[in-house]
Amino acid sequence: MRKVVLGLGISLDGYIARPNGGVDFLFMPKDYSMAPFFRTIDTAIMGRKTLDVALKMGGGSYSDSSLATYVFSRSKPPGKRNGLVFVNQSPTAFIRELRKRPGKNIWLMGGGELARDFLKADLVDEIYLGIVPVLLGRGIPLFPSPFPQREFKLLANKTFSRGMITLKYKRVRRGRRR
Amino acid sequence: MRKVVLGLGISLDGYIARPNGGVDFLFMPKDYSMAPFFRTIDTAIMGRKTLDVALKMGGGSYSDSSLATYVFSRSKPPGKRNGLVFVNQSPTAFIRELRKRPGKNIWLMGGGELARDFLKADLVDEIYLGIVPVLLGRGIPLFPSPFPQREFKLLANKTFSRGMITLKYKRVRRGRRR
Numbered sequence: 001m002r003k004v005v006l007g008l009g010i011s012l013d014g015y016i017a018r019p020n021g022g023v024d025f026l027f028m029p030k031d032y033s034m035a036p037f038f039r040t041i042d043t044a045i046m047g048r049k050t051l052d053v054a055l056k057m058g059g060g061s062y063s064d065s066s067l068a069t070y071v072f073s074r075s076k077p078p079g080k081r082n083g084l085v086f087v088n089q090s091p092t093a094f095i096r097e098l099r100k101r102p103g104k105n106i107w108l109m110g111g112g113e114l115a116r117d118f119l120k121a122d123l124v125d126e127i128y129l130g131i132v133p134v135l136l137g138r139g140i141p142l143f144p145s146p147f148p149q150r151e152f153k154l155l156a157n158k159t160f161s162r163g164m165i166t167l168k169y170k171r172v173r174r175g176r177r178r
Numbered sequence: 179m180r181k182v183v184l185g186l187g188i189s190l191d192g193y194i195a196r197p198n199g200g201v202d203f204l205f206m207p208k209d210y211s212m213a214p215f216f217r218t219i220d221t222a223i224m225g226r227k228t229l230d231v232a233l234k235m236g237g238g239s240y241s242d243s244s245l246a247t248y249v250f251s252r253s254k255p256p257g258k259r260n261g262l263v264f265v266n267q268s269p270t271a272f273i274r275e276l277r278k279r280p281g282k283n284i285w286l287m288g289g290g291e292l293a294r295d296f297l298k299a300d301l302v303d304e305i306y307l308g309i310v311p312v313l314l315g316r317g318i319p320l321f322p323s324p325f326p327q328r329e330f331k332l333l334a335n336k337t338f339s340r341g342m343i344t345l346k347y348k349r350v351r352r353g354r355r356r
Contacts, residue, residue: 012305012330012347013321014192025327119313127190133332133347135297137325143191147315149203152190154311154341163332165345169190169311 002099004045006108006115007037007128008142015139016110021053025134029160037128041067042104047114048073051084067107070094072114092121112144119147125171127152133163180277181303182223184286184293185215186320188309193317194288199231203312207338215306219245220282225292226251229262245285248272250292270299290322297325303349305330311341 008016009026017023028034044067046054051071054062063069063083070085078088087094091114098106105126108118118124129142152169159165186194187204195201206212222245224232229249232240241247241261248263256266265272269292276284283304286296296302307320330347337343 119315133330135321135325135328135330137297137321137327138323143313143315145316147313149315150313152311152313152341154337154343157335157337157343159332159335163330163347165332165335167343169341 002043002103003105003125004095004108004118004123005041005105005126005128006118006124008110009130009132010142011134011136011139012131013135013137013139014142015136016112016142017053017140018136019139021056021140025136026130026132027162027164029162029164032130032160032164032166038066040105041107043068043070043098043106044109045070045072045106045114046109047071047111048076049113050109050111053111072117090121091118091123095123110142112141115142116144116147119143119150122148122150122171122173124150126155127167127169127171129167131165131167180221180281181283182273182286182296182301183219183283183304183306184296184302185306186288186308188307188320189312189314189317190309191313191315191317192320193314194290194320195231195318196314197317199234199318203314204308204310205340205342207340207342210308210338210342210344216244218283219285221246221248221276221284222287223248223250223284223292224287225249225289226254227291228287228289231289250295268299269296269301273301288320290319293320294322294325297321297328300326300328300349300351302328304333305345305347307345309343309345 010016011025048071051062070087072087074088076086078086151172153172155170156168188194189203226249229240248265250265252266254264256264329350331350333348334346
């Protein structure tokens, strides 16, 4: 089954961005590559606020022709525009639809509010984090409270240059059918 | 110089405890030992709220004869009582005093509010975290906002059984004297 992977770079204190959306604190170590991750996915999902930041940073346009990209929004009309598909379904209904079609894994790329919606609905199957060695002290959290407790299993823990580490976790749904 | 080490076990979403102070989600992997860490310290510092939780969990008493233990409190009178020393100095003044005396490293054991005070005053020299593979979804954060950005260098990253990892960081104070 196509897995939903929450994948992001964060600060040591758990922020995906500065209060203004800036991600200048993140870096790509020379001994690290996102290529293996990108080979496992064909779809990206983000929240509307994350799109707004991406648009601001990208000079008004955002599209990635290599990935089917969906944007969750309550305010924007659903449908295909500018290489993106706007969605206003519930995460559960949307993922159910997506899984009916064959494909690779689904990258939940942020932000925190959408991650929380997905965690509330227990739709996150894997977490893939890159943690950089800085405390920002303030910012946009990856895991904004509240959502129900979710157990995971550590799949991989790797160290890269300049002190970035990557952690990969898999959701463990013990006793789900009891 | 005696270093201040912020050392704690946390959930993957950065909580040191549940909202009620409970730490039942933490565990001690059988292949992990805190002994090497304890050999490097002779002093422990905590906030008054953390003491209250420790007292509640410990049935009304808390003391560790192997460590000189200081409790920061604005409400309680300073001085030695029940094996603890209550302090109402500023963290900066207190650490300056402590460093005048020879000794081992100083363990800042929590909670989040005291960690923030120490980070604001740039008194944290090392961070030593054990991260367990669970998202609590709510709780008492290790790094409550806001405090100024602080850069660190990764010293060690280790994986233990049941998916606990330990991360050790050292504060990097670049250009501090410029």
